[in-house]
Structures are given as C-alpha cells and as structure tokens.
Amino acid sequence: MSFPFNDLNEIQQQAVKAVNGPILILAGAGSGKTRTLTYRIAYLIKEKKVLPSQILAVTFTNKAANEMKSRIAQLLNSAVVPLWIGTFHSVCARILRIEAEHAGYTRNFTIYDVDDQVRALKKVLSSLGMSQQQFPPRLVQSRLSRIKNQFIYPEDLDQTIDEAVTDLERMMPNIYRAYQKYLKESNAFDFDDLLMKPLELFDQFPDIKQKYADKFKYVMIDEYQDTNRVQYLFAQKITNGHKNICVVGDEDQSIYGWRGADINNILNFHKDYPEAQTFKLEENYRSDRNILDAANSVVKNNLFRIGKNLWTAKETGDKIILYSAGDEVGEAKFIVEQIHEEMYNKKRSFNEMAILYRTNAQSRIIEDALRRNAISYTVVGGTKFYDRKEIKDLLAYLKLIVNPADNISLKRIINFPLRGIGETTVGKIEKFSEIENITLFAAMQRIEEIASISPAMKSRVVEFVQLIQKFIELRGELSAEELASTLASESGLIHHYKSEYDHYESETRIGNIKELFNSIKQFMDEHSKDEVDANLATYLEEVSLLTDVDTWNSDTNSVTLMTLHAAKGLEFPVVFIAGMVNGLIPLERTMENVDELEEERRLLYVGMTRAQKNLYLSYANRLRRYGNPMEVSPSLFLREIPNELMIYKNGLQAAGKGRKKRGKNARRSAVKSYFSSLESQDTDDVFYKVGQPVYHATFGKGKIVRLEGSGDSMKITVQFQENKLIKKLVKQYANLSALEE
DNA sequence: CATCTGCTGGTTTTT
DNA sequence: CCAGCAGATG
Numbered sequence: 169m170s171f172p173f174n175d176l177n178e179i180q181q182q183a184v185k186a187v188n189g190p191i192l193i194l195a196g197a198g199s200g201k202t203r204t205l206t207y208r209i210a211y212l213i214k215e216k217k218v219l220p221s222q223i224l225a226v227t228f229t230n231k232a233a234n235e236m237k238s239r240i241a242q243l244l245n246s247a248v249v250p251l252w253i254g255t256f257h258s259v260c261a262r263i264l265r266i267e268a269e270h271a272g273y274t275r276n277f278t279i280y281d282v283d284d285q286v287r288a289l290k291k292v293l294s295s296l297g298m299s300q301q302q303f304p305p306r307l308v309q310s311r312l313s314r315i316k317n318q319f320i321y322p323e324d325l326d327q328t329i330d331e332a333v334t335d336l337e338r339m340m341p342n343i344y345r346a347y348q349k350y351l352k353e354s355n356a357f358d359f360d361d362l363l364m365k366p367l368e369l370f371d372q373f374p375d376i377k378q379k380y381a382d383k384f385k386y387v388m389i390d391e392y393q394d395t396n397r398v399q400y401l402f403a404q405k406i407t408n409g410h411k412n413i414c415v416v417g418d419e420d421q422s423i424y425g426w427r428g429a430d431i432n433n434i435l436n437f438h439k440d441y442p443e444a445q446t447f448k449l450e451e452n453y454r455s456d457r458n459i460l461d462a463a464n465s466v467v468k469n470n471l472f473r474i475g476k477n478l479w480t481a482k483e484t485g486d487k488i489i490l491y492s493a494g495d496e497v498g499e500a501k502f503i504v505e506q507i508h509e510e511m512y513n514k515k516r517s518f519n520e521m522a523i524l525y526r527t528n529a530q531s532r533i534i535e536d537a538l539r540r541n542a543i544s545y546t547v548v549g550g551t552k553f554y555d556r557k558e559i560k561d562l563l564a565y566l567k568l569i570v571n572p573a574d575n576i577s578l579k580r581i582i583n584f585p586l587r588g589i590g591e592t593t594v595g596k597i598e599k600f601s602e603i604e605n606i607t608l609f610a611a612m613q614r615i616e617e618i619a620s621i622s623p624a625m626k627s628r629v630v631e632f633v634q635l636i637q638k639f640i641e642l643r644g645e646l647s648a649e650e651l652a653s654t655l656a657s658e659s660g661l662i663h664h665y666k667s668e669y670d671h672y673e674s675e676t677r678i679g680n681i682k683e684l685f686n687s688i689k690q691f692m693d694e695h696s697k698d699e700v701d702a703n704l705a706t707y708l709e710e711v712s713l714l715t716d717v718d719t720w721n722s723d724t725n726s727v728t729l730m731t732l733h734a735a736k737g738l739e740f741p742v743v744f745i746a747g748m749v750n751g752l753i754p755l756e757r758t759m760e761n762v763d764e765l766e767e768e769r770r771l772l773y774v775g776m777t778r779a780q781k782n783l784y785l786s787y788a789n790r791l792r793r794y795g796n797p798m799e800v801s802p803s804l805f806l807r808e809i810p811n812e813l814m815i816y817k818n819g820l821q822a823a824g825k826g827r828k829k830r831g832k833n834a835r836r837s838a839v840k841s842y843f844s845s846l847e848s849q850d851t852d853d854v855f856y857k858v859g860q861p862v863y864h865a866t867f868g869k870g871k872i873v874r875l876e877g878s879g880d881s882m883k884i885t886v887q888f889q890e891n892k893l894i895k896k897l898v899k900q901y902a903n904l905s906a907l908e909e
Numbered sequence: 910c911a912t913c914t915g916c917t918g919g920t921t922t923t924t
Numbered sequence: 925c926c927a928g929c930a931g932a933t934g
Binding site for chain 1: 910911918919920921922923924
C-alpha cells in the first residue's frame, strides 16, 4: 500500500515531505495540524526508513500524544511504535528516570505538584526564620516557578539583589537555594525541575547531551507558541547538530504567557534558523464561515502577530447568537434552553456540545441549572479524581514506599489516620534529621536516639516505621495493585473512611480508593507490552503529570464544561462561551497591559474556533462576586465582531426581580437595538468599533484602528487621513463623532 | 494531642 | 460566599 497522501491537501503534503532541516508549520485553528504532524511521523518511518526510536514528538497533552500514537500505529499497520511521544514534562521525566544518578537523585524520585511545593516552601521558609505573613508561600511558589521556567539559577539571581525592590526579591536567592536543597534531600523534583534538570545535566555532562542529540534524529514540537524558555532551550540543544527540528504552532493561539510561555519562540523561529522552510496551513476544516469570520475579526485586532488568512470552503452557516441576561442564573437558563433546542430540533446529542468559561468558579451556577434540568454533564478540571483527599492520602503512602526520602509525603501521612503522633513530635524528629543530615524517615528509624521523646511516643513511631518498612519489602513480592490494596487496609485508611463518615460518603470514598486500584492495574496491563517500565514509580509519575483533559472521555454522552484554556485543541459542533463581560473576558487585571489583553483576545479566539456549526456567546449584566452583586459591562471584544454575523437576544425582562429596580430603564434597553444594549450605562460607546470612520475637530477625518479599556477612560487610537497621523485619544476628552462609511 | 470555632481574604488560566 | 487556618478548649 502506498502512502496515503490523498488524505492531505497540497500544503500539508509539502510539510509532510519536507523532512530535513528546520521546518516551521504555521497552522491556523482547525487546519489539520495534528493530522499533518501524524502523517509526517508515519512518513518518516515508512517512506524514509527512519527508526521510530530516533523520533521525538512533543505534544501539549498526554491525550494528544496517545491519540497521535495510535493513529500512527494505524497508518503503519503495527501494534506498537516505539517512538518517544509525550508532553515536555513526561519526556523530561523519562530522561530523568534514566539519568537521575548524575543529578544526585535516585530513579525512584517523586514528582511534587503545586500543593507539595507549597508545603516544602513552608518548611523552608520557617527554617530560614521567615514569616509566612511577610512571604506568602503561594506567592513565593509562583515567583519561583516563573524564575525556573526561564532557566535562571540561584547564582544568576544573586546579581539582581542590588536592584531588588522588595524583601522577597532580596531573599529569593536564599529561598531558592534552600528549597532546591530540600527537594534534593527528598529525592523529589517539582514540575519545573522536570524541565530544568535535563538541561542542567546537558550543560554539566556534554556526553549526556550528545547521547540524546544522537538518539533523536528528528524532533517535532506541537503548540510551539506555548513553549517557555526552558522548553525552547531543550529543543535547541537536542537538535543543534542536525537541525531536524519541526515546530508547529499558531501565534494566535498562544495563551500561556502567564506561565512563562514566550510567543517570541515562534515569532522568531526564522531568526534562529534563517534557512528554515515555512508552511502555512490556512484552510480551516472545522467551522462554518460565519464563525470563522467572527473569530478572525476579533483576533485581527492584535498588533503582535504574524498574520494569516484563515479561510474555509464550508457554508456560511448559522449566525452567532449573542445573549444578554440580567444575572448569571438567567444566563445559565438561556444555555439550558439552547441545549434543549439543539437536542430536540437539531437532534444533537449532549457530547456534541461544550460550555466554555474563563474561570473554573463560573461552572457552579451553570452546573446547578444543568442538574435541575436533568442534562448530564462532565466538568473537565476543577476537582480532579487524583486531587481527592482519599486518593492523595493513598498516593502519599505509595510515594513514600517507592521513595522513602519523600519528606512531604511522609509528613502528610505520618499522623493520618490518626496514630497520636502530633506536630510537636514531628518537629522533634525533623530537628534531629537536620542535625544528623538525614531524611525524616531515616530519623524515625533512629527514634531511640532522640532523648526528648517519651517511650510511649517512641513505640507509636516504631510501629509506623515497621508498617512502611514491611511494605517496602513487600514491593518485590506483590503486584502493584495488591500492594496498594493491602496497604489501604493495613494503614488503617479503609477503616478510617468506613468509620468516620456517614454511609453515603464512606461509600463514595472507598469507591474512589477501589477505583485507584483499578487504575493501577490498568496502567500495568497497558504498559506491560511497551518499552516504558511498568512499575509503581512510573505509575505515580503518570498520575502526577496527567492534565485535566487527559482523563476526559469524549464519548460519554454528556455536555462538556471546561475553561477556555482546557479547550485548546478540541472541537465541538456546538459551543457556548459564557461570561462575556469585562472582568472575565478579558479578565479584570489584564485590561491595563497590552500584552495581557492581547492574550485574552487570543483566548477568546481559541474558544470561538472550537465551534463547528453553532456558537453562542452570553453574558450577565450583573454578577455575584464574593457574595455581593455587581454591575458589569459586556466584553469589549464583542464590539470587534461585525454585527451582521450575530443575532442579538435580550433576556433582561425574563431575568426578573433583580432588574426591576431599574424599571423603565431596563425595559427601554430591552427593546433597544443590539448596539446600544451592549452598553449598560446607556452611553454611545457602541459606535467605537475598530474600522469606524470618525471626525475630529482638529485632526479631521480618520479611522479607529484600536481600542483599549472601556468606559470614559477608554483609549481610542485613530489613524487620521490628512497627514497619516496616528493619535491615541482618551474617550472622555476626544470629542469624536461618527461618520458614515 | 485532638477538635472546635471564628475570622480573613481571595478568583485567573495549568504542567 | 466559602475554604482554609490560627488560636482556644477539651
């Protein structure tokens, strides 16, 4: 069978066939980028006879990796294709499992999540004698994470101390150093270490770098617009010999700037590789034309972009529906009604619909409405299965058994279920461990040497140590699943959840624990046949690195609820975007900073382009925040969508009590045209649209090219005709009037 | 050492 | 509005 080039369009084929040298694939939303990447890998193996083991493919989620992997296997007609494919984090973790010793770790290392990181920082801050009021651990964590994502070492930070403005900045190098030391003592890496340590090893041991550079002859990176500095450097170093680096991305979909992603990585690809070939995938196969046009007209307001011409051969399709509700309950009601409509009139099933929002907190009111109307739904993100307390408890036991140096996990379970070993005792043991320079667990093994602890207490500690030791030994004898289930009973966890809760709750919690046994078994079965070691350590690693979407099953017949961020890479026939107000989309604090505002705009663009056939945008004029109601105005991005692509529906009258106070005013705005009702304050804001011709007394005729902010302080950038002047004006003083086109 | 209560303050987005 | 936490009491 020859290679199925017919599945690809002309440019996709070119991109697949261009195998050597640096390649940049600029792929608009829905342009078949995953397909291109998949075929490219299959092509390399099948036609170019590249060994799968010489290929590295980096995706944004594990789900994408798995899908791609099975698709490749299908194309190649083979059961297992041993290429390295996964997220940056999982690929790096895999390298670290192999190279751990060089970094002074063992291969049983634990991966610390944010929660663990914060616990570790609390410990570190208190050892340094720093108060948590002055240095909030959460804040320190996020600062530190940002620093590490930029591949900055404590030593680099030392040089910035002279210019340090805040106490935190001044203390950061010390905190950073002490934190890394603590992690190393715990034989643990945090998320950021996973990316940073391999690079550190590459720099420190050139032959390690060479080993991987030689191994991976072809490297492909998806969602390149969302790579941060460390990931960028990783890709560089590993390909700098052959330069067979193929990156795929879309600057308009860069939405992770806040966690250190640098859009310049993709914007400057040609500076890094002047010889790079570029392929632009501009045909969208996903959305009807109205939706695509609307999304395009939003994102084109961004100044910092390469720019492209995304088009579709699809039909015009339905118009976008924009709905204005009195409050969030009204907005949720509208969504429910439309879901019914889609169901009964268009015969759509629940899993063809998704509700997207900016913040996780928004899901609650929508969930309530769905539940009341017996619409089954799945929330992606929020409280994840692996975040449940009972699961985290059991996982902590398992982590400790795999890695007895794991101080954070040990502290989590040392007194849970309660065994009378309180904070004071733990403090004493911790002290001893610091003096002796050993791990907490090792200190507990030498409990007899600690004079200040009573004999009764010592025996409790000994009992706990024996329990853990027993399971460390059992590891060789029992299967991982058996080990977990025996441990759950013997640690007292099962008994605790049976006796401490009412019947219903204990059923669910124990059910969850059993589900965990199941997931362990499943992991072992799945990986017994491939090249990844199936053991408890790799299982725990996988669990730590799961993303929200990874655990989401798109086949279940339920409506999907998730954040705009989580929706990246997905598509649905019907998409709702809720909360289209200033303060949420864009988020309040982003309104002052152009870069951040543009990222919000891209986020909306990502959301809109998820829709294939129908797109609903909705907002409430009044939100509840911290329990108090507050008036909000419609998102400034709504102004950027041409009116002829939308149908405006107003639900103010239906919203009921809340609006009555405004009486006449509310009723009046309810019948107003779409234009004026966009403004809650009854101003003439609506005429301020990009592209709108205007007249100014001094400068004459011009066109609006850009809008920032809202209300009277809105900044309006106008390009004037006469002298080509571009002026930024503040609305309240600008005194502009509208002209006909 | 365990548990209860009253207070504060926090909302992005995630590997 | 509520979760998480410090501080008092059993």
